[in-house]
Amino acid sequence: MTTHIGLLLYPGLTQLDLTGPYEVLHRLPSTEVHLLWKTLEIVESDSGLGLRPTTRIDSCPPLDVVMVPGGFGQMALMEDAEILAFLAREGERAAWVTSVCTGALLLGAAGLLRGYEATTHWHYQSLLPMFGAIPKEGRVVVDRNRITGGGVTAGIDFGLRLAAILAGEEHAKGIELGLEYDPEPPFRCGHPRIADPKLVAAVEASFADRLAERQANVAKALETTASSHV
Amino acid sequence: MTTHIGLLLYPGLTQLDLTGPYEVLHRLPSTEVHLLWKTLEIVESDSGLGLRPTTRIDSCPPLDVVMVPGGFGQMALMEDAEILAFLAREGERAAWVTSVCTGALLLGAAGLLRGYEATTHWHYQSLLPMFGAIPKEGRVVVDRNRITGGGVTAGIDFGLRLAAILAGEEHAKGIELGLEYDPEPPFRCGHPRIADPKLVAAVEASFADRLAERQANVAKALETTASSHV
Numbered sequence: 001m002t003t004h005i006g007l008l009l010y011p012g013l014t015q016l017d018l019t020g021p022y023e024v025l026h027r028l029p030s031t032e033v034h035l036l037w038k039t040l041e042i043v044e045s046d047s048g049l050g051l052r053p054t055t056r057i058d059s060c061p062p063l064d065v066v067m068v069p070g071g072f073g074q075m076a077l078m079e080d081a082e083i084l085a086f087l088a089r090e091g092e093r094a095a096w097v098t099s100v101c102t103g104a105l106l107l108g109a110a111g112l113l114r115g116y117e118a119t120t121h122w123h124y125q126s127l128l129p130m131f132g133a134i135p136k137e138g139r140v141v142v143d144r145n146r147i148t149g150g151g152v153t154a155g156i157d158f159g160l161r162l163a164a165i166l167a168g169e170e171h172a173k174g175i176e177l178g179l180e181y182d183p184e185p186p187f188r189c190g191h192p193r194i195a196d197p198k199l200v201a202a203v204e205a206s207f208a209d210r211l212a213e214r215q216a217n218v219a220k221a222l223e224t225t226a227s228s229h230v
Numbered sequence: 231m232t233t234h235i236g237l238l239l240y241p242g243l244t245q246l247d248l249t250g251p252y253e254v255l256h257r258l259p260s261t262e263v264h265l266l267w268k269t270l271e272i273v274e275s276d277s278g279l280g281l282r283p284t285t286r287i288d289s290c291p292p293l294d295v296v297m298v299p300g301g302f303g304q305m306a307l308m309e310d311a312e313i314l315a316f317l318a319r320e321g322e323r324a325a326w327v328t329s330v331c332t333g334a335l336l337l338g339a340a341g342l343l344r345g346y347e348a349t350t351h352w353h354y355q356s357l358l359p360m361f362g363a364i365p366k367e368g369r370v371v372v373d374r375n376r377i378t379g380g381g382v383t384a385g386i387d388f389g390l391r392l393a394a395i396l397a398g399e400e401h402a403k404g405i406e407l408g409l410e411y412d413p414e415p416p417f418r419c420g421h422p423r424i425a426d427p428k429l430v431a432a433v434e435a436s437f438a439d440r441l442a443e444r445q446a447n448v449a450k451a452l453e454t455t456a457s458s459h460v
Contacts, residue, residue, distance in 0.1 A: 050282030151410025180381030182420030190412030
């Protein structure tokens, strides 16, 4: 039996949200990792990196794991009926429904986080309750079959946690050692909890527009969804 | 003045060796990150991920930073005269000559590590002296203008260290926080120093053929280079 893992590869994603978990997950035995998009044409990340999808969403096999990465392109998909229907359908039947960073907002828009504890990038935690999710601080948050990772680099921790669930802890440990995942963040400031408050304030200020934009985007998406259910 | 950073994007690379640093470095101000290969056709990583080069090596501007990632495809390049000549030429004039993982072996083959302290993936450290390099344990090793990172995930730490050198520590700290780089390796076994010796033995055994292959590959490359200098 092959385990089918689908990572959504969409224009404007933050590529490390996807490439981090991908590096872990493709090492699992009897596993096929699909990079899913509407077409097989090259997709550009928010930083301009061109990545090739492997599988069209309209021809992908039933997924055991659905994973949605984050990135500013996520906003454009919040009212994309085709993508939301795909996520809702696969999310319903998949064994694991997962995200990294602001990918959680897309899970939320597809109605998949209602009543679940979840996390996202630290700067966007406040948006989770708009979808009925319960924000929880944590590098990786597991609630029943929902697994959500924090911002960007949390995808590697997420991938290893998922690897242990799918293939057992010994296998995941072998991958952690093989990838030499013994990190030494040079400045120990990767979360507001441990960073200098002045640095946090500066980064929050530089991201303020994006938070406002995302908030408006979520509100609009929820309105559209609500009116489509009248 | 634009800083030109060139990352070698070759067939069979380990994609996270490149995508980790890329995610950090593209956030630097006044910086252009080039993904370099012989052609602009899609390049496949050792895991099958298709990535798009941005710049051909025969038309790239003078580089301020040269970075070579690792991966099994590195072996095929150890006697590739075009690539070695490119690395030697850019390595000579670049301000920083760098690698992640087994990318160090390509720097070595291009004659760029002679007399320098350097690191690579933990499993391949023993190969560094073959190029006259001085192996040094460390997540990121800096010796004069050579910066070498350890295995795969070390590329993120490497990228942040380089970001601080190029754009200042405050900028690098902002990126570390923005990428939420506050890692929690689930099993704390990402280096033989901290892993259960039984796990290390198992992973070493599974990598043994590759070490032997790489050793033979390095020996052959050095022989060819030596005879071409007769």
